[in-house]
Amino acid sequence: MNSFRPPERTLMGPGPSDVSPRVLAALGQPTIGHLDPEFIRMMDQIKALLQYAFQTKNEMTLAVSAPGSAGMECCFVNLVEPGDTVIVAQNGAFGGRMKENVERCGATPIMVEHAWGKAIDPNKAEDALKANPDAKVLAFVQAETATGVLSDAAALTTLAKAHDCLTIVDSVTALGGSPLNVDEWGIDAIYSGTQKCLSCTPGLSPVSFSDAAVEVIKNRKSKVQSWFLDLNLVMGYWGEGAKRTYHHTAPINPLYALHESLLILKEEGLENAWARHTRNHLALRTGIEAMGLSLIVEEASRLPQMNAVSVPDGVDEAALRSELLRDFNLEIGAGLGALAGKIWRLGLMGHSSNPTNVLLCLGAMDTVLTSMGANIQSGVAVEKARAFYKSNG
Numbered sequence: 246m247n248s249f250r251p252p253e254r255t256l257m258g259p260g261p262s263d264v265s266p267r268v269l270a271a272l273g274q275p276t277i278g279h280l281d282p283e284f285i286r287m288m289d290q291i292k293a294l295l296q297y298a299f300q301t302k303n304e305m306t307l308a309v310s311a312p313g314s315a316g317m318e319c320c321f322v323n324l325v326e327p328g329d330t331v332i333v334a335q336n337g338a339f340g341g342r343m344k345e346n347v348e349r350c351g352a353t354p355i356m357v358e359h360a361w362g363k364a365i366d367p368n369k370a371e372d373a374l375k376a377n378p379d380a381k382v383l384a385f386v387q388a389e390t391a392t393g394v395l396s397d398a399a400a401l402t403t404l405a406k407a408h409d410c411l412t413i414v415d416s417v418t419a420l421g422g423s424p425l426n427v428d429e430w431g432i433d434a435i436y437s438g439t440q441k442c443l444s445c446t447p448g449l450s451p452v453s454f455s456d457a458a459v460e461v462i463k464n465r466k467s468k469v470q471s472w473f474l475d476l477n478l479v480m481g482y483w484g485e486g487a488k489r490t491y492h493h494t495a496p497i498n499p500l501y502a503l504h505e506s507l508l509i510l511k512e513e514g515l516e517n518a519w520a521r522h523t524r525n526h527l528a529l530r531t532g533i534e535a536m537g538l539s540l541i542v543e544e545a546s547r548l549p550q551m552n553a554v555s556v557p558d559g560v561d562e563a564a565l566r567s568e569l570l571r572d573f574n575l576e577i578g579a580g581l582g583a584l585a586g587k588i589w590r591l592g593l594m595g596h597s598s599n600p601t602n603v604l605l606c607l608g609a610m611d612t613v614l615t616s617m618g619a620n621i622q623s624g625v626a627v628e629k630a631r632a633f634y635k636s637n638g
């Protein structure tokens with residue numbers, strides 16, 4: 246056996262995204278103790294950087310030592326108790342996992358179903374809030390990675406507030422890529438991931454909880470069912486000024502990487518990052534449409550960092566992905582669930598959201614689809630996208 250040497254890929258799927266060399270370099274720095282004063286100083290900076298990324302002053306803002314799915318579970322197990330009612334507005338794969346979480350907390354999920362590929366309809370959410378006055382939480386996914394749909398989180402949170410309901414928001418794919426203002430929008434509990442628009446390595450989950458959510462957690466009738474994710478215990482470790490006590494050994498080097506990726510975001514500026522994601526999305530879309538392909542999501546709710554492209558008739562979608570990987574070192578995503586075999590998912594997340602990747606992807610797709618004999622407009626996509634960039638400097 247030899248040391249593992251991964252190939253150099255361009256990652257344009259649903260995550261992980263390309264990791265910046267700066268982040269990889271941070272990861273390789275010497276490991277120090279997790280209670281070392283220098284490490285604690287860095288953890289405090291991570292908290293401040295996360296507060297910036299989430300646009301919040303929430304004291305309870307930290308990175309859970311596990312991937313986005315654990316951040317989801319952290320929000321549910323801390324806020325939801327047996328016997329509670331939780332409204333879940335579902336429009337893709339991840340809302341289904343929210344339902345699982347609610348059930349495993351011993352609570353009752355009220356599902357507000359939407360077709361895959363559609364944004365969450367605030368009217369439907371409002372009907373459910375009216376019909377379930379005892380509901381404690383409204384949960385939804387802001388950026389549905391399975392379909393490439395952006396929902397109106399501000400409108401949904403406002404409705405929840407009007408019905409005295411807390412909110413749990415999945416911002417795994419939104420954070421760093423789409424506008425998100427936790428305090429202004431009044432979000433109570435939010436979780437994200439590191440490997441989407443933060444372009445860090447996978448395995449950590451930024452979370453943030455409002456004061457109202459913290460009050461609910463402190464006044465629980467029952468113990469949080471998960472020892473590891475119980476925020477009452479985790480805060481003894483992450484708490485500002487708290488004398489840090491051992492809870493678990495923090496993933497030290499991955500936290501160096503998160504620190505660096507958040508610093509990169511801060512240096513760029515949130516608004517600039519959001520604008521960059523939109524610009525590259527529009528260039529990609531120009532090329533995709535020039536080829537004669539189409540995006541499945543209607544324009545108003547398209548998620549710039551995740552583009553769902555319909556597979557043309559007669560094309561073997563898996564074969565295209567294999568050829569892109571083999572010949573171009575380019576990874577794109579397949580469809581999930583109801584959309585398996587019907588779409589490709591082109592991610593433009595974080596460090597991956599750049600003109601070079603857009604042009605590489607369009608050129609590679611054009612070449613492979615043409616060689617497969619697909620019914621597309623060949624040889625125009627790259628030029629149209631370049632023209633877009635030139636006229637939208």
Ligand SMILES: *Cc1c(COP(=O)(O)O)cnc(C)c1O
Pocket residue numbers: 260312313314315339386388389390391415416417418438447448
């Ligand atoms: C990726 C993703 C998750 C899960 O994150 P993991 O880090 O894979 O556990 C949850 N929700 C959404 C919307 C995602 O895109």
